[in-house]
Amino acid sequence: MSNETQSVNNEIKTISRTPTLETILVYAVLGAAAFIVFLPYVWMILSAFKTPEEIFRYPPQWLPAEWRWQNFVEAWGKAPFGRFFINSILVSASIVVIQVITSTLAAYAFAFFKFPGKNILFILYLSIMMVPTQVTLIPNFVTLKNLNLLNTFGALIVPFLASGFGTFLIRQQFLTIPTDLIDAARIDGASTPRILWSVLVPLSRPTLATFALLSAMWHWNDFFWPLIVTSSTEMRTMPLGLAVFTQGEAGTEWHLLMAAAIFTALPIILLFLIAQKQFVQGIANSGLKG
């Protein structure tokens, strides 16, 4: 917070000493950059509402003559997107819930308990964040095959039961909570689970929410893992369904492909627009990419 106040003060100073010409230039450059970044989205949205004839017109007609909402219905029906959507919701929601629970428990141990091997275990959890997922690819595929889990929800969820990143993020938050508070609760006779649930979790809601959002985004958007462990159409998730749709006959039906791209990406984009601050702070603080 103090950072923000400071930067606001900085900005006020900046503006008072800035000549107008410079401000105009800054606006012009940023405006042009934002236009370039946003243009593909405009193109995608407008195309999703066009007829095929309008798509194939040159020079392009920017606005559709009629906004065809039925494109979305048609695209949704071209592949079993209803099923993919349910799969994606189920898989990412399960992973988020399980990861928040396992990471919170582990973070509790690392933040407030003394036990042999604590440092080594913590370093292990940290270094796990650095392991490229590709190294684990073949063994995990084999493990799931041996467990007879390939092409099931188990294969999509089980490898992601724990998160080194989540453990680290939540531990950092727990460490900001004064130990006096925990000791007081303990003296009052609160049990270990009770302290976690009634003291730590309520004080850490923003961090838990940030981690849940990032985890939801990574697992909703994940393409690589579902590609490897699913083989039947009914087990596909949204990104995988969209990728297959892209390569199928629909590949040249750009208006339908754009509509499908929109409804694949929309849930996370909406989540981002609603909880922008959590997303941005979570990524800025952790510095972690998907």
Added chain:
Amino acid sequence: MSVRVRHLKEWFTAYALLAPSFIGLATFIIWPMIYSGYLSFMKWDFLDEPRFAGLRNYEKLFNDDVLHLVLRNTAVYSVAVVFITLILALGLAVLINRDLKFRAALRAIFFLPVVTTLVAVSGLWLFIYSPDFGLMSYILRLFGSPGQAWLNQPNAALWAIIIMMIWQGLGYDMIILLSGLQNIREDLYEAAMIDGAGHWALFWNITLPLLSPTLVFLLIVSIIQAFRVFDPVYVMSGGTGGPANSTATLVFYLYKQAFTNQDAGYASAIAYLIVGIAVILTAIQLTLSKRWVTYQ
């Protein structure tokens, strides 16, 4: 309760709290790391018993011409995406780090591609790059240059993906750089301005040196990330890595070796090559951050 019993109780509780995540990490990250190492010395098609292959898989790393092309593609892709994105993002972050109207909206727009499903982004750009009806050929034709099937040309396809991924990653770098910029103390600028320093002098002598920890961090995280690129290659090349392997990257090649050629041993050796590269890059980061980085 004796002190000893209390200790034991605390230990037991801690291990119980760690158990769920530890079992998950041990089964799906730690054990696979070890098992991958074992497999890299084996010949295995996922079906029969693995047979010992000695160093053959690692020898193949040196003799496989396609792998060398793939390494080159990956290096070109990573260096281009990482450096161009970083430079553009630095410019944007410096510009946006002031009291602007629409600042929040601008930041949201730049960040939007970061949260957009990469497969959807790839689908969108597939259309943008469409030679006859795509946005890119339309814009280029306005400047008198004809549209082309970039994704079908071995010397253009990788760059088409690079441009898309710069667009995609810009907002991420910008957000991290912005938080770095906001940690630079304003009195440093004020002192320098009293000494008569201009805008460029401020940027070169204060902003850039004090931003160096953030820049080095971003550089390494982004390169490690870029080395793992897969989704856009898969979607934009129609699952082929083509034309003529010109867009195949390391992870894509690993995937092909494992699941198309059923060569689990060689794929595991490639996986260890990726680990090796990641370790070297991290070591470089540690050295660089000691030597180059200026702290306030």
